[in-house]
Amino acid sequence: MNVIEIKDLVKIYNSSEVQVKAVNGITVNFEEGEFTAVVGPSGSGKTTFLNMLGGLDRPTSGSVRIGGTEVWDLSSRKLIDFRMNNIGFVFQSYNLIPVLTAGENVEFIMHLQGRPKKERTERTKEMLEAMGIGDRIKSRPAKLSGGQQQRVAVARALASKPEFILADEPTANLDSHSTSELLELMSKMNKKYNTTFIFATHDQRVMDKARRIITIEDGKILSDEKFKR
Amino acid sequence: MKNFKIAWRNLWRKPWRTIITSGSIFFGVIFTALMTSMQYGSYDSMIDNVVKFYSGYMQIFTEKYYENKTINNTFKLNDSILEIVRTTPEITQYTSRLEYFTLASSEELTRGAMVIGIEPESENRVTNLKKWVNEGHYLNKGDKGVLVAIDLAKYLHIGIGDSLVLYGQGFHGVMAAGIYPVKGILKFPSPELNKQFIYMDLTTAQTFFSAPDRLSSFVLMVEDHYHLTAAMNQLRKKIKAPFTVMSWDELQPELVSMIEADKAGGVFMKAILYMIITFGIFGTILMMISERKRELGVMIAIGMQRHKLGIILFIETLLMGLLGALSGLLASIPLVYYFFKNPIPLTGDAAKTMIEMGIEPYMYFSMHPKVFYTQAIIVFIITMVIALFPIYKAFTLKLISALRA
């Protein structure tokens, strides 16, 4: 079943006289449980694509349907709630709210969703333990390593029970050891909860783990390959 | 509660910045409270002095007397006026006076003077007249002697026990004349008064002017000028023509305009100070928002509604303001109280002028609640207004550029 259906997606930036076609007509679907890498050279449009897909950046034209909802037809308030309930985000860095502890960061999104206290507490513990940082529940982000912070961010994304998780270069700031740890954990989560993961990445190790690789160049899909792993 | 927690923790992310910003509010509140207290204190003492020196807080007289202060426009105090005064709870003291110009002579010299007939006891309660007696004794009820102001006595070359001849016009043109022994010499702080005042017992004066039972004014006192409005409102309603009641500020418009001018100066200074504080808080808020742009972007991205973000930022700003305002308020109370108990003595020309005006040469401070709560309210309003800015920012934050920051 398709979780995401994207048709003729275009994003044009009009920056001082030059028109940049950051995304130039992408049509693609994503199924439940995918573990997909979007790759391509710098400036090829990966971030722009993911942002439109994640309801963060409005496309110039085209459609993004998530679970049957036409995302860019939603009002801005509804769109924020839609993101909260359907999409998990992991950014490159500084994902977490600095004044909240790891546990509070994970709980925060469930708080926004209005889930009961008991569920929040249990799920926070479960997610952090699943990501192997159950012992850091009371630490503030500044006290965590880059890899640990990214793991908290993944735990937070998973905690909200989203349709899929978008991760824009989640390993870009990590050393190789932390990168493989994070990848290992995400792959485990993908299998355990059947959550869809979509990455934008330059990282060969991420590509090696991905079961589908979509290559973008100049805002267009160059190739779309699936692997059995 | 969650919002409050986040806001509170955000406040202490850069503790020094918060301390400095709240600190500027803290000192601003202390400074303005002290300044306001000093202003109010000096007005209070000025008003108090002027009122207690002569005019009283309020006076009742005839409408005609106000326009033309002659002996013919005096009145007889009737029971209904007394009843009105007695049933006005704010009024603490009252006394009657009969005053008019006359000529005063000793053996070879003559000079114009103002005769003031008073009820010795109640007059002393109202104006503390006794304390200006420099030589001799104060008056008793029914006394036939007079008190003469010092410069007038010197001019006429008279002293205690000497006779003073008074003559002039009495009620309805009757000739007024009499010889009175000098019972005491009065020395006022004001040279103007020292040149012309003669005090005598009310009935003696009424006899002298052939105006039995007549008064030129009925002087009323309240606890302090903060009680004046209530008393005036009552009296105005009840006192009917041909009588009228006036408060000290109507009787002494010069003093009122002096206070108003001073107040305006104070407002100007306070406005500048608060403006500096406002820019200080505003700068901090601007910095805080631009530093946290990415973080705010992430919060909106993962699903926080903009108005909720606005509330957090609003609380943060408000807390910073309240922290400074409340601590400033708490610190200013004992400080102002110290100066309230220990007024600052003045020296030099200012002191001299004050002594001449009959005001004790001290810088007085007021503990009136207004001194404190106005500062708190002003800071509160300022922070509320500034706190609208982060709300605006939360609503207009460009998500993508915030996330790229």
Ligand SMILES: Nc1ncnc2c1ncn2[C@@H]1O[C@H](COP(=O)(O)OP(=O)(O)OP(=O)(O)O)[C@@H](O)[C@H]1O
């Ligand atoms: N806000 C913007 N205004 C103008 N042009 C933009 C804007 N954002 C992106 N672009 C341009 O759009 C193109 C695609 O950018 P994008 O960030 O999506 O690429 P990317 O594949 O994510 O690159 P990288 O691998 O470096 O992250 C680039 O040419 C970029 O300069």
Ligand SMILES: [Mg+2]
């Ligand atoms: Mg990118």
